[in-house]
Amino acid sequence: MTQTVSAILETLLQLPTEDRGELAARLLESLDAGNDEGAESEWAAEIQTRVEDLRSGKVKTVPWSTAREQILDDTDGGN
DSSP, rough: OOOOHHHHHHHTTTHHHHHHHHHHHHHHHHHHTOOOTTTTHHHHHHHHEEEEHHHTTOOOOOOOOHHHHHHHHHHHOOO
């Protein structure tokens, strides 16, 4: 990070939480702009497929506690 960016960051961190959140959202939007023009429609199709899989019974949901346990087991190598 350059000194200029560090100085700007230090100043921006003094802003109220709501303003920092808005700024962060706008910065993220600027990174996404035009990077993948077909991504939104592809995500919409993926979401539709997953909803249909749930409704048809092709896949089943699991409680958050079970999913969390599986995730933690996967990230710590099963130890």
